[in-house]
Amino acid sequence: MVTIYDIAKKANVSAMTVSRVINKSEKISEETRKKVETVIKELNYIPNNSARNLITKKTKILSLMITDIGNPFFTSVARGAEDKAMQMGYQLLLCNSDENFEKESKYMDMLISTGSDGVLIAPANDNSKKNMKKLTKHGIPFVLIDRNIPDIDCDQVLSDNEATTRRLIEHLIKQGHQKIAIINGPLVVSTARERQQSYIDTLKIHGISVNNHLIKESQFRDSDVTNSIQELLNLPEQERPTAIFATNNFIGMNTMKILYKHNIKVPEEMAVVSYDVPNYTENESILTVAEQQAYNFGYIGIQLLIERIEGAAPEKARKIVLPSEIHLRTSSLHQRDKGRKS
Amino acid sequence: MVTIYDIAKKANVSAMTVSRVINKSEKISEETRKKVETVIKELNYIPNNSARNLITKKTKILSLMITDIGNPFFTSVARGAEDKAMQMGYQLLLCNSDENFEKESKYMDMLISTGSDGVLIAPANDNSKKNMKKLTKHGIPFVLIDRNIPDIDCDQVLSDNEATTRRLIEHLIKQGHQKIAIINGPLVVSTARERQQSYIDTLKIHGISVNNHLIKESQFRDSDVTNSIQELLNLPEQERPTAIFATNNFIGMNTMKILYKHNIKVPEEMAVVSYDVPNYTENESILTVAEQQAYNFGYIGIQLLIERIEGAAPEKARKIVLPSEIHLRTSSLHQRDKGRKS
DNA sequence: CTGTTAGCGCATTCAG
DNA sequence: CTGAATGCGCTAACAG
Numbered sequence: 001m002v003t004i005y006d007i008a009k010k011a012n013v014s015a016m017t018v019s020r021v022i023n024k025s026e027k028i029s030e031e032t033r034k035k036v037e038t039v040i041k042e043l044n045y046i047p048n049n050s051a052r053n054l055i056t057k058k059t060k061i062l063s064l065m066i067t068d069i070g071n072p073f074f075t076s077v078a079r080g081a082e083d084k085a086m087q088m089g090y091q092l093l094l095c096n097s098d099e100n101f102e103k104e105s106k107y108m109d110m111l112i113s114t115g116s117d118g119v120l121i122a123p124a125n126d127n128s129k130k131n132m133k134k135l136t137k138h139g140i141p142f143v144l145i146d147r148n149i150p151d152i153d154c155d156q157v158l159s160d161n162e163a164t165t166r167r168l169i170e171h172l173i174k175q176g177h178q179k180i181a182i183i184n185g186p187l188v189v190s191t192a193r194e195r196q197q198s199y200i201d202t203l204k205i206h207g208i209s210v211n212n213h214l215i216k217e218s219q220f221r222d223s224d225v226t227n228s229i230q231e232l233l234n235l236p237e238q239e240r241p242t243a244i245f246a247t248n249n250f251i252g253m254n255t256m257k258i259l260y261k262h263n264i265k266v267p268e269e270m271a272v273v274s275y276d277v278p279n280y281t282e283n284e285s286i287l288t289v290a291e292q293q294a295y296n297f298g299y300i301g302i303q304l305l306i307e308r309i310e311g312a313a314p315e316k317a318r319k320i321v322l323p324s325e326i327h328l329r330t331s332s333l334h335q336r337d338k339g340r341k342s
Numbered sequence: 343m344v345t346i347y348d349i350a351k352k353a354n355v356s357a358m359t360v361s362r363v364i365n366k367s368e369k370i371s372e373e374t375r376k377k378v379e380t381v382i383k384e385l386n387y388i389p390n391n392s393a394r395n396l397i398t399k400k401t402k403i404l405s406l407m408i409t410d411i412g413n414p415f416f417t418s419v420a421r422g423a424e425d426k427a428m429q430m431g432y433q434l435l436l437c438n439s440d441e442n443f444e445k446e447s448k449y450m451d452m453l454i455s456t457g458s459d460g461v462l463i464a465p466a467n468d469n470s471k472k473n474m475k476k477l478t479k480h481g482i483p484f485v486l487i488d489r490n491i492p493d494i495d496c497d498q499v500l501s502d503n504e505a506t507t508r509r510l511i512e513h514l515i516k517q518g519h520q521k522i523a524i525i526n527g528p529l530v531v532s533t534a535r536e537r538q539q540s541y542i543d544t545l546k547i548h549g550i551s552v553n554n555h556l557i558k559e560s561q562f563r564d565s566d567v568t569n570s571i572q573e574l575l576n577l578p579e580q581e582r583p584t585a586i587f588a589t590n591n592f593i594g595m596n597t598m599k600i601l602y603k604h605n606i607k608v609p610e611e612m613a614v615v616s617y618d619v620p621n622y623t624e625n626e627s628i629l630t631v632a633e634q635q636a637y638n639f640g641y642i643g644i645q646l647l648i649e650r651i652e653g654a655a656p657e658k659a660r661k662i663v664l665p666s667e668i669h670l671r672t673s674s675l676h677q678r679d680k681g682r683k684s
Numbered sequence: 685c686t687g688t689t690a691g692c693g694c695a696t697t698c699a700g
Numbered sequence: 701c702t703g704a705a706t707g708c709g710c711t712a713a714c715a716g
Contacts, residue, residue, distance in 0.1 A: 001480075003693055014703045019695060027701055044479055049455040050395040051693030054708045061456070069420050069436070072622065075412045082438060086445075091452045094411070094436035096424060103428075110433045113391040114403070114456065137386055138343075256624035280414065280622035282598035282629055345709055356687045361711055369685055393709030396692045 002043045011039040022047055053115045062090045062305060063111045064298070065104065065121040068221055069096040072279045073249055073294045074122065077145065080298030081120055088306050090117070099221055101127040112138050118305045120298070122146040125188040141308040145301045147190045155304040155313070157297050157320045161191055164290045164324040165198035165245075168273045171288070172243045173206050175332060177271060180208075181241035183228050183251050185220035192220070195247045195275060214241050222250045229258050243271035243332070252287060253278035256331070271332045275324075288332035290324040297322065344385045353381040364389055395457045404432045404647060405453045406640070407446060407463040410563055411438040414621045415591055415636045416464065419487065422640030423462055430648050432459070441563055443469040454480050460647045462640070464488040467530035483650040487643045489532045497646045497655070499639050499662045503533055506632045506666040507540035507587075510615045513630070513668070514585045515548050517676060519613060522550075523583035525570050525593050527562035534562070537589045537617060556583050564592045571600050585613035585674070594629060595620035598673070613674045617666075630674035632666040639664065 004018040011018070013032060020028050021036040039045075053059050064081045066074040078094055085092040093116070097104035104124045108131045111119060119135060119142040121128075129149050135142050143155040172180050182199050185192040200210050213235055216228035232241055246252035252274025256266065264270050266286070273288045300320055307313040346360040353360070355374060362370050363378040381387075395401050406423045408416040420436055427434040435458070439446035446466045450473045453461060461477060461484040463470075471491050477484050485497040514522050524541050527534040542552050555577055558570035574583055588594035594616025598608065606612050608628070615630045642662055649655040 001693090005693085015694080016696095016703055017701090020702085023695080029701065032702085044476065046451055046454050046480070048396070048693050049452075050392040050457055051708090052695075053392040054390070054396060054693080054710090055695045057708090059456075061452070069411075070414070070417050072412070075417065078411050078438065082440075086448075091449070094438065096420065096436065098424075106428075107433070109388055110391075110403070112388050114401075115392055134386065138388070253622060253624050257626075260625040278622050278624060280595060280620050281624060282595055282620060282627060283602040284599075285624060287624055343709090346711095347709085357709090358687060358711080359685090362686085365711085371685060374686085390709050393692090394711075396694090396709080397711050399692090 001048070002045045003048070004045075006043060007036060007039050007045055010043070011036045049115075057115070059115040059117055060090050061093060061114075061116050062302065063093045063095060063107075063116040063119045063121075064302075065095045065097055065107060065119060065123075067097050067099045067122050067124050069094070070222055071220075071248075071250065073146075073276050073292065076294030077122070077298040077301075080295035080300075081302045082298070084299045084302035084306075088302070090302075090306065092302075097124045099124050099219075101125060101131075104128060105131055108134060112140065116140060118142060118309045120145060120301045120305050123149055125186065126150060126190070127188070141305060143301050143305045143308065145297045149190065153317050155308060155318045155320075157301045157304065157322065159191065159292055160321050160323050161194035162198045164275065164326070165195045166202045167326055168245060168275065168288075168290055169199055169202040170206070171326070171328065172245070172271060172273060172332060173202075173208070175243075175271065175334060177243040178208055179211070179214065179239065179241040180243045180245060181214040181216065181232050182245045182247065183216045183218050183225055183255060184247045185218065185251070187217060189220065192217075192247060199245060211239060213239055218251060220248050220250065222254070225251055225254045226258055229255060229262075233262070233264075241270070243267075243273070246272065246274040249274060249276040249278045249289075252276070252289065256287060266331050267333060273332045286330040288327065288329045290326050292324045293322045343390075344387045345390070346387075348385060349378065349381050349387055352385070353378045391457075399457070401457040401459055402432050403435060403456075403458050404644065405435045405437060405449075405458040405461045405463075406644075407437045407439055407449060407461060407465075409439050409441045409464050409466050411436070412564055413562075413590075413592065415488075415618050415634065418636030419464070419640040419643075422637035422642075423644045424640070426641045426644035426648075430644070432644075432648065434644075439466045441466050441561075443467060443473075446470060447473055450476060454482065458482060460484060460651045462487060462643045462647050465491055467528065468492060468532070469530070483647060485643050485647045485650065487639045491532065495659050497650060497660045497662075499643045499646065499664065501533065501634055502663050502665050503536035504540045504543075506617065506668070507537045508544045509668055510587060510617065510630075510632055511541055511544040512548070513670065514587070514613060514615060514674060515544075515550070517585075517613065517674060519585040520550055521553070521556065521581065521583040522585045522587060523556040523558065523574050524587045524589065525558045525560050525567055525597060526589045527560065527593070529559060531562065534559075534589060541587060553581060555581055560593060562590050562592065564596070567593060567596045568600055571597060571604075575604070575606075583612070585609075585615070588614060588616040591616060591618040591620045591631075594618070594631065598629060608673050609675060615674045628672040630669065630671045632668050634666045635664045 004015045007018045008015040082092045095107040101124045122145050145157045246255045277289045277291050346357045349360045350357045424434045437449040443466045487499045588597045617632050619631045619633050
């Protein structure tokens with residue numbers, strides 16, 4: 001391994017001078033700087049971060065913890081985060097908790113252990129509170145994205161779950177639906193809770209009684225919603241829903257798939273709306289969706305994080321709410337309404 | 343920050359004993375081990391990897407470099423890699439080069455600098471050779487996945503580009519197509535070259551002359567293939583292709599989208615086959631695809647890498663070729679043939 | 685089974 | 701503008 005001493009010897013300077021060059025110190029003569037840089041390139045020297053961190057406690061590395069690398073929402077988040085991090089001179093490490101608190105905890109220990117200047121995190125669920133406390137204890141700033149955690153006061157970038165859900169549900173109601181089902185993620189996740197609450201509230205406001213048989217708790221991951229849907233379809237005629245609200249992209253996509261498989265016509269026999277977008281399709285999607293600003297979750301999240309790290313942020317925790325854009329499509333529109341915008 | 347000394351003091355042992363406990367040394371009495379572990383938990387101690395790495399040069403961290411986090415192929419690779427890494431007691435860091443050599447280089451420096459025990463890498467393109475050399479120089483083992491690099495001798499997990507392409511093209515020929523276009527990724531990527539070569543060879547074997555107007559070089563990323571397709575459609579009747587071979591999932595998906603937008607019937611006016619799978623669709627896909635074992639690229643790749651790291655691998659570089667499974671669907675089948683298997 | 689000594693590669697002092 | 705001494709937190713090598 002080549003060290004600053006190797007460079008120093010070959011360049012006829014002290015190790016300290018080499019260190020200064022590496023760290024772009026101003027107080028170096030142009031001449032010696034050039035000399036040192038030449039030797040550095042010559043020997044293919046790369047500073048040893050471990051040694052460096054040991055002293056400075058700074059790594060210029062940020063970590064992004066997402067819950068599902070297979071979810072296009074989170075891959076867009078990652079892109080946004082990466083772009084901003086690079087732009088600000090930080091490197092970004094990606095960790096995938098797989099919606100799993102234990103995995104998240106393991107990664108947390110690694111991040112702390114290896115040294116991250118800050119963490120942008122979509123927590124697996126409410127248990128993640130422990131991991132946030134741990135970060136705090138170790139003095140590592142973090143910003144929550146997509147999901148908040150009760151009683152954790154920190155910078156956040158969240159979706160407008162209440163408003164977006166309300167608009168989707170009201171759209172269905174306007175289309176004449178009264179029996180609207182919800183297929184949701186686990187209620188230990190804040191977004192699932194908030195979307196469900198808004199679903200309930202919206203129904204009530206419109207004088208529609210809430211039927212618990214129409215409320216299904218499933219997974220946010222790409223998983224089987226067959227059971228949930230089967231149960232909905234098996235309900236007696238007077239309870240059976242005429243519309244389904246899918247609370248994330250995978251649920252939306254899989255709901256469509258299963259209805260298709262069962263030869264149930266969308267929207268004639270069942271309307272479908274989805275929170276967030278299943279964004280790979282071979283032809284035009286027919287699914288009505290609320291499109292989130294996935295990229296901005298990452299981009300803005302990293303921005304808040306870096307401000308926090310560099311002491312440029314206000315004391316008070318900031319909460320950014322990103323609105324979603326609703327795209328009305330055939331999956332929720334009567335034929336006569338096709339293409340109309342809300 | 344809490345260090346081994348804090349633990350040592352509180353547990354009435356030496357720092358060395360604490361170190362032994364952390365490292366699960368056998369030569370510790372059950373009693374002192376318990377005592378130390380209690381204090382560690384009590385103080386929420388997490389070992390400082392930087393200090394550790396400085397001595398051991400081992401991190402138990404592997405890195406996975408992929409070229410496009412937005413590509414479902416690579417997210418599956420990542421899942422496979424992560425599963426195997428975890429199973430073997432390693433942590434996995436994800437880096438996204440974005441098909442960009444410069445980004446890859448930056449990440450490389452970080453990985454070397456921060457300390458990775460090994461790197462599993464899908465190289466951005468042939469330039470990546472420099473980065474591989476750098477890894478070698480720093481004594482960091484690596485395994486190539488998906489893409490190889492000329493003149494780099496190392497463990498590899500690759501797709502059977504030749505055979506899979508040949509089968510796809512022969513399928514099209516059997517369907518009566520003679521004018522088959524290829525929309526490819528950049529030829530600085532090995533998979534693009536190999537698929538194109540196989541495309542050319544297969545046509546020749548079947549006595550079909552190769553028309554350069556039918557060969558389009560595009561991107562492997564989710565990008566616009568409008569131009570390529572427009573150019574194909576603008577060709578005079580006698581040259582205009584009746585089938586398109588898309589060399590990856592994004593190209594396949596976007597080809598379908600654009601044909602759809604242009605109201606060109608698939609397969610009647612244009613047949614389409616795709617190397618790899620655009621795997622998020624709301625209903626049954628109609629696209630004929632060669633499905634790669636994406637997960638295994640990651641899983642097996644990490645296995646080879648760990649064997650290499652732990653000295654359990656043979657001297658000689660290993661080359662694993664993973665076959666693809668072809669799914670014939672309507673996008674390439676005459677109506678009468680629908681559903682038939684090759 | 686446990687402790688002592690030394691030093692990993694670098695940046696932070698403080699001198700010149 | 702440059703250099704010398706010191707120690708970050710930890711473990712390898714040795715000693716007991």
